[in-house]
Amino acid sequence: MALVSEEIKARSEMYHGDEMGQIKSKELLKEVGLPNGLLPLKDIEECGYDRESGFVWLIQKKSSTHKFHKVGKLVSYAPEVTATVEFGKIKKLTGVKVKELMVWLQLNEICLNDPPSGKITFKAPSGLFRTFPVSAFEIEEKEAEKGKLEVKEAGGAVEVKEV
Template identity: 40%
Template sequence: MAQKEGRCVKKGHEEGMRKAVSLLEKFELPLGLLPLGNVREVGFDRNTGYMWIIQEKVVEHKFESISKLFIYDTEINGYIKKKKIEKLNGVREGEPVSQIEVDDSSTGKIHFKSREGGIVKTFPVEAFAAGQ
């Protein structure tokens, strides 16, 4: 683990996966939101909320309960905060996703906003639970 001025970097698949899951838990996001493969590095800057993930290859994952295919690039980054990831890069569902937000209320919904046109797609949050 390397730390510099609020930054925490985990190298390797096991350490990286633990860090990615801990970030999802800490910021109250579904644990299955980022199905990653062969993680090289996961980093997080506590001062800015900036997080990044580097994995060896592109991961395509179909969330069966909603029949949607998401593509996770070799580099994923954005700003993570409670129930939200903003300025997201490296995630696509048809179009690039720029923001993911979980409702603050008990509606059980998660929203994906596209980069182009600001189209918002809403799904049940349980579709992104661990193991999905």
């Protein structure tokens, strides 16, 4: 947690646990106009958002990889992912790499192109970039809801069922 200072944490919204981390990371992406499937992290321990500066961090138990099947790209997420967000853009991104041919490239920026185009661009510090359809990084609402639990309490009994 080298990049997240106590000063930043003190003025940020913070959430703990995988379930809240999944919900809040998707809400944040939606809030800044980005596709909700950009951060498919696993076992999130903590996430935070400093609205004043736009600084965001997500901490997961260990590194994870995810294949975005619609574009055929393998992406690696470090245990700590940080960025600064603004509408339609993620800047100063750390902890995210994409595999191009046989080389892992660090990503440092993600931005929407002209909104009507439906395209999103991923940039590396070296100047390399790739543009893909935004739809390749969207999670359908029904898919996002799969596996959620509903808890009902009635007369002292608790019923839990998968929705």
